[in-house]
Amino acid sequence: MDHFSRRKFIKSTVLMGAASMVGCNSTPEVDDAKIFAPPPANSPASTLVGKVPTGVLGKTGVTVPILSHGGGYELNNVMVARAFDLGINYFDVADCYLNGQSEAILGKVLEKQGKRKEAFVVTKNHPKQFKDLLVMVDQRLTSLRTDYLDLYFMHQLGDAEYPKECVDWPKSKELKEVVEALKKQKKIKFFGFSCHAGILPQALEAAAEGGFVDAIMLRYNFREVNSDALNRAIDKAKQANIGLIAMKTQGGRVSFQEKADAFKEKGFNQAQSTLKAVWADGRMDTIVSNMPSLQIVQENAMAALQKEISQTERQMLDDYAKATNHLVCHGCDHLCSSQVNSPVRIGDTLRYLMYHDNYEEYSRAKDLFGKLPLEAREAIFTTDFKMAEAACPYNLEIGKMMHKAAHKLA
Ligand code: SF4
Secondary structure, three states: OOOOHHHHHHHHHHHHHHHOOOOOOOOOOOHHHHHOOOOOOOOOOOOOOOOOOOEEEEHHHHEOEEEEEEOOOOOOOOOOOHHHHHHOOOOEEEOHHHHHHHHHHHHHHHHHHHOOOOEEEEEEOOOOOHHHHHHHHHHHHHHHOOEEEEEEEOOOOOOOOOOHHHHHHHHHHHHHHHHHHHHHOEEEEEEEEEEEEHHHHHHHHHHHOOOOOOEEEEEOHHHHHHHHHHHHHHHHHHOOOOOEEEEEEEEEEEEOHHHHHHHHHOOOHHHHHHHHHHHHHHOEEEEEEEEEEHHHHHHHHHHHHOOOOOOHHHHHHHHHHHHHHHOOOOOHHHHHHHHOOOOOOHHHHHHHHHHHHOHHHHHHHHHHHOOOOOHHHHHHHOOOHHHHHHHOOOOOOOHHEEEEEEEHHO
């Protein structure tokens, strides 16, 4: 698949995913004929041999591949089998991915292949209060056709659906008790949260302090190297031996393709280089990557097998970052939000704009924006963003982008 086809493929599957990511509570039927269909006759041969290198997921002590399968795209029997061939046994799903189907599909495939014990299964929920987790875990077990979860996450901690005080949840004694109860019942082996909101640095530090969070899935990519607060917090979490799982490693996509294509002629492979940059950082135990085709699984696995990033690749990635950094919000809104006397949520709003414009996840972006408090949405039109723009290290035109978000996502 050439770059253009890959781009078109990603675009079409993103659209399918986006259309089906709304309505997290439904339990749709899974199409068995589709999941267990043989690969199409014209599908490219999988030529790669070898196993993706492994690492240890922090204090869990579990050996995991450095490349893991994200569940934002539809998995099937063939893709899961190929992943196992390449040593990728970590599968990340959630109650809401693919309209609830991601868990059901993975559960059915693992059951049919008899591979549940070989798999490391991770899923997630948005609890409103701690005791919700007790019920939610049972639902996850049912959907996944299993009696235990390897790792269970509070999903996207800090998003609009959570109360403001959720930043302290990773050190809450009450939450710790719920987690211990779930572990005692042997329903979950490990516990943590995923986060890409502006509270990420504080949440990482709270987890390091609280001592009971086993692993965290966090936004981390080649664009984050300049974020001192995030890097300090990652160091603290690492010192506390919390397993760290990188997501959003591509740092924005699709609409930057033209920029990436300009580097391609020099041998730059955007997806592979961005993965290598995260592995080179050395603090992330694995990367969860959405790999919607056998070809992409193979390309990413190839990057893992030759994971050292060359100086030329690094230079091209740096140049690519410089050319695109001002186009995408990096989520460090402790820097800009403190500069506006207003209830607006800059980091969240601009992330939803990225889902809309870069990922083309239109419904999801609008849904999330709609969940922001009304005052946070309305204040966009009355806020002066000049001071925030002056504080943004990436020179984003925050005012313009916030207005664009309000118009597109309302
Ligand atoms: S607008 Fe700038 S400072 Fe604010 S979160 Fe985005 S990148 Fe960070």
